[in-house]
Amino acid sequence: MIGWEYPPHNSGGLGVACDGLTQSLAKSGTQIQFTLPYNFKSKVDHMTVLDCVDPSWLDEHGVLLENPPFLAYDQAIPQSAPNLKTDMGMDILRTLPQSELERKVYQYADRVTTEGTNQSPKYDVIHAHDWMAYPAGMKLKQKTGKPLITHVHSTEYDRSALHKGSDFITKTEYEGMVMADVVVAVSHYTKRLLVERYRIPASKIAVVHNGITPLVYPPDPGTHHFASERPVIVYMGRLTIQKGVQYFIHLAKTVLERNPEALFVVAGSGDMYHELLFTTAREQLSASVLFSGFVRGAQQEKLLDRADVFVMPSISEPFGLVALEAAQRHTPVVVSKNAGVSEVLPGSIAVDFWDIEKMGAVISHLINDRDHHKQTTHKQLSDLDSATWDNAARRMRAVYRSAVLGK
């Protein structure tokens, strides 16, 4: 399995998904060699972690110059253009690696190929997670002839909010999927996108929904955590255009017209942070929309426990694991129709992300009607019964089988 991030060094859903999936796969007898582009210091016993670190990423003391995770999902800032030649046409130039990140992906591919070739008797299938791992997967497939599965957790179209993103990354994604024996999409929403935007044959794409790890300790839902006198509506995720977080601020304004005492919390960090702060002040929402910064662990749990409504207004969301986490903590979820998670959480309320009025009305209804709130919470909880990583692992093993047998 070719990874890029793994808890505790994860920037978002990818690391969490890799954790949940590998745990359940291992439980059902799958042996996993998992590669990471950094020195993995935490202890895991369900799989073997292979550090695939290029020496150029280290300083003279052998310490990584940059801390993991290597923000594969943030806007990459072009820093250098290696191998630039004057006779290259625009069509070639546009597909060259533009950033340190993209170059790192290729160096990672080399390290994974070396390591993967050495370990080749130990595995039957190559499983690559998202575009950062595809070059490695393709190279390793060429070298070993083993079947390749490209697992699509997120695409460049999602990340650029259905606009045109980086040509280089789109091309890498396309090549990875073309060369794959099976493409795994995290939702039917994503499968549709892969067919429509990347022209990948639907017959080649299997849908394996993410699961969620059951809570070890029971949740502690309720208003006692903070702001107990006010309805609390939470956004949690990266502050990027893809996530539709800008709609959350406008949504706040709509809800406040009905529930002026409502408190909105934006949890996360990202390149839209400063813009969102300015929008909040300009819309005169300074005491109604608060920014918690990036939260993890106990704080993340507390926020979801406290939330009266959790909102995910994504413009394009392949899955959206955090919505399941909110559901686990007895919080009604209002989710964009362009989000895969609603497929496994039919009890949540799906609304078009751009329909601010409708979404605002839905939120107010949840706040003001306790019965509706309770019913939604219960429906979601029963949805979670089947949204397990064990189910995901079962489907994934079927994919492995077909990839090996299809060879």
Place this chain on the structure above:
Amino acid sequence: MPQVCLYFHLHQPHRLSPITVFDVGNHPDYFDPVSSGDQEIFEKVALKSYRPMLGLLKKLLNKHPDFCVSLSISGVFLEQAQAFAPDVVALLQDLVKTERVEILAETYYHSLASLYSPSEFEAQVLKHIATIEELFEYTPRVFRNTELIYSNDIAALLSTFNFSGVLTEAVDRYLHGRPKTQLFASTTPDKIPLLLKHAQLSDDIAFRFSNKSWDWYPLYADRYLRWVEVYDQHEYVNLFMDFETFGEHQWADTGIFTFFEQFIADFLARDWNTLITPSQAFEPYAERRGGIKRTKSILEKRNELPIYDVPDPISWADVDRDITAWRDNDFQYDTLRIMYQIEDDIKATEDAQLLDQWRKLQISDHFYYMCTKWSADGDVHAYFSHYESPFEAYRRFSIALADLLGRLSALRKTTNGAQDRDRSIEWYSKIIGLQPVSTTPAR
């Protein structure tokens, strides 16, 4: 040969503790002296500036019978001094006893109330005067507003106080070529006398003194004296600056203390030079203490003064000498709007602690930290801020504000009994500036 008026400003804000979203509604201490850094900063500045400079002033008062100085001391400074460095208060009391140190009146909370609320402004000025009277047995006669903020409207607010005069900044766009070294009068009917800061000569000490790329670095007392003595004996050279200039903005190793001591000695060594306090300058235009009704002759005298007509507020801050350091971007406008929108409700609770917290949130520094002007002034703002950015200043202030609104709402409910939902909604709508709509749940 001029009359030099020295005035130094002592102030330390109450900084916000690192409160988080999770503290909202859980009675956070907005101004915990340890986690906010207040105590540490005060102790550091006391060591570097307050003690050595007050010591130096005491020495100069002993040595030169003609030496005098005026100070403005914010109420929130005095609170912190009493808590963290009571000896600084004792030193100040010693100085005031000499009767050659004048204390000026200002807003207790070093606030922007003058721009928003006449009633709150008056309350804070009276609270400050009461505090000064209690600690120093001294009644201020002259006023300086927060950061020397001044306008015709503010002069109108001051008319009710009967101050003998006001200090502010000399701003070229309102001087129309007239020398700033004379007394001016406000546009109000009572023609309040005004002394204007000499920015050039003040900033030579306050900002440029240790600047190695400045043409006149290093500045020695004799050269500075020559610059001051350019002016005539009927002119006022008003050197107004932060007290912390001495030892904190300019560290001891820049020679600032030696420079100041030498300058005073050289200046006073010449018979034709005089040091004055603002009250002395205003004396001919002031009625006597004890509240004798303002006589016609005083007003006639005041009428002879040239008018300083300031339609838009000015201050001593930043390149433009306006109020854009505190009110320029949306962060500042919106937080200030909410702050003063809740004034009546805060006061109606009659909850002393809530009132005090609200007033501490009015300290102008909170809004200064939110400033996003990044030109020559950006460096100055960054120097004075403990936040990593203006965004963080705004983010944290909003959290405090959200908590304050929650506390206020809860107290209103207790005071008004079981308040019906519609009234509570109406109130929140008013505060956040929205029109309430139907509360019927939508489908």
